[in-house]
Each structure stands twice: as structure tokens, then as C-alpha cells.
Amino acid sequence: MRDARDVSEQLVRQGETRDLSLASYLLARSAVSHARLRAVKFSHGHARGSAASPATADSVHGDSSHAPPPARAVRTRRRSLPRRDWAPTSRMAVQAMIAALIATGVGELISASRWYWAVLTAFLIFVGGNSRSGVFTRAYRRVAGTGVGLAIGIAAVALSGSHEPAVVGVCVIAVFGMLYFGPLSYFYAAMFVSVLLVALFRLLGVLDSSVLELRLVETLSGAVIGVLCAYLIVSATSRPALLGSVDAYFNALDRLLRAVRDQRFTDQTEPMRLLRAVESAQANLDQDVTAMSAAFAVGSPHRESEAVHLMFDASRASARLVQAVLASQGTPSTDGPRVSVLEDAVDHVLEASAVARRTLHGEDAKLGDGSVGQNAPVALVVDQLRGVPQGNTATRDALLALGRIHWALRQLIGRRERESKKNPHSGVPSGGHMVGPAGIEPTTSTV
Numbered sequence: 471m472r473d474a475r476d477v478s479e480q481l482v483r484q485g486e487t488r489d490l491s492l493a494s495y496l497l498a499r500s501a502v503s504h505a506r507l508r509a510v511k512f513s514h515g516h517a518r519g520s521a522a523s524p525a526t527a528d529s530v531h532g533d534s535s536h537a538p539p540p541a542r543a544v545r546t547r548r549r550s551l552p553r554r555d556w557a558p559t560s561r562m563a564v565q566a567m568i569a570a571l572i573a574t575g576v577g578e579l580i581s582a583s584r585w586y587w588a589v590l591t592a593f594l595i596f597v598g599g600n601s602r603s604g605v606f607t608r609a610y611r612r613v614a615g616t617g618v619g620l621a622i623g624i625a626a627v628a629l630s631g632s633h634e635p636a637v638v639g640v641c642v643i644a645v646f647g648m649l650y651f652g653p654l655s656y657f658y659a660a661m662f663v664s665v666l667l668v669a670l671f672r673l674l675g676v677l678d679s680s681v682l683e684l685r686l687v688e689t690l691s692g693a694v695i696g697v698l699c700a701y702l703i704v705s706a707t708s709r710p711a712l713l714g715s716v717d718a719y720f721n722a723l724d725r726l727l728r729a730v731r732d733q734r735f736t737d738q739t740e741p742m743r744l745l746r747a748v749e750s751a752q753a754n755l756d757q758d759v760t761a762m763s764a765a766f767a768v769g770s771p772h773r774e775s776e777a778v779h780l781m782f783d784a785s786r787a788s789a790r791l792v793q794a795v796l797a798s799q800g801t802p803s804t805d806g807p808r809v810s811v812l813e814d815a816v817d818h819v820l821e822a823s824a825v826a827r828r829t830l831h832g833e834d835a836k837l838g839d840g841s842v843g844q845n846a847p848v849a850l851v852v853d854q855l856r857g858v859p860q861g862n863t864a865t866r867d868a869l870l871a872l873g874r875i876h877w878a879l880r881q882l883i884g885r886r887e888r889e890s891k892k893n894p895h896s897g898v899p900s901g902g903h904m905v906g907p908a909g910i911e912p913t914t915s916t917v
Contacts, residue, residue: 558600558711561704565605566596569699573692580691584684591692596700598656601708603762605700609693611657616689618657619664620682626665627672640669708762713831715758719751719781720827723875724820726788730795730868731816738796745792752785777830777885780878787874794868812865815872822879829883 573592577585595608623640630636644666652659667685671677726744759778 556704556706558706561706562596562599562605562700565699565703565705566593566696568703569593569596569692569696572699573695576691576695577688580688581684584681584688587685587688588692588695591689592696592699595693595696599761601711601762602700602705603708606697607761607763608656609697611655612660613690613693615657615660616664616686619661620668620686622661623665623668624682627668627677630672634673637669637672641666641673644669712758712762715751715755716827716830719748719755720823722747722751723784723788724823726792727816727820727823727875730791731813731820733812741792741795745789748785748788752781755781777882780881784875784878787871787878791868791871791875794864794871797867798864812868812872815869819872819876819879822876822883826879826882829885 569592570589573588574585577588580588591609591612595605595612599605599608623644626640627637630640644662648659648662648666651662664685668677668682671681722744726741726748729740729744756778
């Protein structure tokens with residue numbers, strides 16, 4: 471092969487210097503090109519036919535010592551999502567699955583025939599919850615409702631004696647109570663289910679103290695397992711969800727106040743829509759706080775209920791404000807609320823709303839005048855009423871409603887100062903792991 475290549479190269483050189491037929495010259499050049507192509511050593515990752523690359527040039531001359539190493543395929547690793555960024559449904563699904571699995575083993579150790587009570591409790595406390603504090607509250611209510619229901623059921627069956635129709639009546643009442651009062655609180659649902667269970671065992675003739683004891687022990691073990699899984703497995707604080715409800719309430723309230731200040735309603739039904747948004751946000755916040763009531767009871771049971779009650783006062787005053795606005799729309803412009811007076815009053819309320827929001831977030835915030843006294847809203851109303859014409863009831867009612875909202879918001883702001891005086895060492899500065907004294911949740915370790 472090498473001899474044929476040498477002969478072809480000699481013919482090419484002769485064709486360039488001497489007279490040689492065109493066919494012989496082209497045949498010699500094609501033979502040389504074919505020989506050089508066969509001498510090329512291709513490596514993995516290099517494109518074939520790239521004769522201009524350094525590796526190809528070195529290979530043509532037989533020198534591949536300086537050829538670059540073959541390229542390696544780069545694999546991009548997918549970064550896992552941090553556990554605190556998981557959706558609440560994903561976290562609770564994992565927690566409930568592990569809790570049910572552990573409760574199966576623990577329930578079997580307690581009783582081989584009633585182990586499912588522990589599994590049901592470990593699973594059901596996650597239903598309808600969206601936070602670990604909600605799971606803790608449902609577990610507390612289920613255990614408490616089970617204990618109270620067993621006591622009531624035993625008493626009801628004992629009073630019924632051997633009369634089966636009376637026991638059947640107890641079952642019917644228990645079913646009615648479970649369906650009627652169950653939506654109000656999980657405690658009532660667990661209580662009436664336990665009453666029904668005792669009555670059914672009495673009708674079946676298997677009522678025994680050991681069975682009722684197993685019911686209570688299995689329920690308690692399942693609740694403990696569920697709470698531990700909620701707090702220890704891919705757990706996240708309930709603070710963001712609760713503060714999200716707080717922000718939703720203040721956003722709805724601010725939209726209503728700004729609409730009243732600007733007097734720019736598209737139709738007569740817009741004030742009612744804004745009011746319904748405030749009341750809906752208030753109901754959602756109340757529901758979230760109620761779902762976490764057991765967790766709040768560990769830290770400060772009265773503080774959160776006071777904050778929610780003050781917000782309810784602000785919502786009720788907002789309804790009076792909307793009534794005054796609707797009344798002003800049906801009167802001539804000369805008798806309606808004076809825009810300049812309302813603008814000044816609403817600006818004060820909006821300022822108090824912003825400071826109250828920051829206070830509930832655990833931040834150190836004060837009003838522009840630095841005052842948090844109870845007489846400040848009264849002074850605001852008195853000052854504004856001086857500029858209202860005599861007989862202008864719409865403006866007067868609107869200012870009184872704004873004064874009530876202002877008072878409720880100032881009470882929220884003043885809670886931090888009052889509690890700091892009672893316990894100067896309570897709370898952690900902003901940015902810590904505990905919300906300050908005026909915060910709406912006690913500690914992130916509990917909630």
C-alpha cells in the first residue's frame with residue numbers, strides 16, 4: 471500500500487513538471503488523496519471530514535501526540551427542590567403516608583384486632599389541614615372528643631338499660647349531632663362518633679371496658695404519631711400561611727378605604743362587592759386562627775383571639791361605612807359627604823392600617839405622630855366633624871365608622887407596647903425565629 475502511494479506521488483510530481491496525460495495525472499492525485507484519507511485516525515467526539523482541524527493535520531503526517539483528548543459529554547444534574555419550598559399538599563401527603571405506615575405497626579403492637587383505629591386517627595388528622603399547627607389542633611380535638619364521647623356514651627347506655635329502642639335512639643341522636651355539629655368543630659365530630667360507637671357495641675353485645683380502653687389508647691397513639699410526623703418530617707412553619715391571610719384581609723380593607731376616599735365607584739353595587747371581600751378575608755382569617763387554636767393555646771391563648779376580635783370590629787365598622795356611602799349616593803351632592811373631609815380621615819386610617827399590618831408581622835412600627843393612645847381616634851372624629859355641615863348625616867356616619875376602624879387598628883398597634891410593659895423580656899427582635907409580642911403567632915417551634 472505504501473509503495474502504491476509513493477508511485478502515485480511521483481506521478482503527480484512528474485505531471486506538475488513534465489507533460490503527462492490528464493487522465494494519468496488525475497488518477498495519481500485521486501490515489502494520493504485516498505491514501506491520505508486512510509491514514510487519518512479519527513477520535514471520538516471529532517466530526518469526520520474537518521480537514522482544517524489541527525488533529526486532522528497531525529494525523530495526515532502521522533503525528534497524533536499533540537491531539538486533544540476526546541470530549542466528554544456534560545451531564546446536567548437536576549437540583550432538588552428544597553423541602554421548605556414544597557407545596558403544602560405535597561408535604562402533608564408525605565407526612566400522612568409515613569404516619570399511617572408507622573401507626574400500622576404501633577397499632578398492631580397494641581392490639582392485633584383494633585389496630586385500624588390508630589391508622590384512621592393518624593390519617594384523618596391531616597384531612598382538611600394545611601399546616602402543622604392545624605394537624606396539631608385536629609389531633610388534640612380528636613383525642614379530647616374521643617374521651618368525652620366515650621364518657622357520654624357509657625352514661626347514655628347505662629341510663630338506657632336493657633331497652634334497645636332507647637339505645638337505638640342514642641345512635642340516631644349521635645348521627646344527627648355528628649352531621650349537624652361536626653362542621654363547626656372536629657371535636658364534636660369525634661365526640662358523637664364515639665357515642666355512636668359505644669351504642670353500637672351495646673346493641674351488638676360486645677361492649678366491654680377493654681374495647682373502650684383500646685379505642686382511647688389507639689386514638690391517642692395515632693394522634694401522637696401524626697403530630698410527630700407533621701413536625702419532624704419535611705416540616706415547615708405555619709407562619710407564611712397565617713400571615714398570608716392577614717395580608718389578604720388588610721389588602722381588602724385598603725381597597726375599600728381607597729375607593730371611599732376617591733369616590734370612584736363604577737356602579738352602586740361596587741361598595742357592596744368591596745365589603746364582601748373584606749368580610750370574606752375576615753372569615754378566612756378567623757378560620758385559619760381557629761384551625762391553629764390548640765397550637766396558640768401552648769403559647770398565648772388570649773392574644774390571637776383579641777387580634778381577631780379587633781379585626782372583626784374593623785370589618786363591622788366597614789359595613790357601617792359602606793351604608794353611609796350608599797346613603798350619600800342617593801342624596802344631592804350638596805348634602806352628600808364632603809370629599810375633602812373624608813380624604814383626610816381615610817388617609818389617617820390607611821396609615822394606621824399599614825402600621826397595624828407591620829405590627830402583626832412582628833416588626834417594630836409606629837404611627838407618624840408616635841401616639842397609640844385610646845383618645846386619638848376620638849380626637850380624629852371630633853376634628854373632622856367640625857368641618858361637616860349641619861344635617862349632613864351621611865358624612866357624620868361615615869366619619870364615625872372611620873373613627874371606629876381607626877380605634878380598632880390603633881388597638882392592634884398598641885398591643886406590642888402594652889405586652890412589652892408586662893413582660894419586657896418577651897419576644898425576639900425582627901428577623902428572629904419568634905414573632906414579637908404583638909405578632910399573631912406565638913413561636914415558630916410550636917406553630
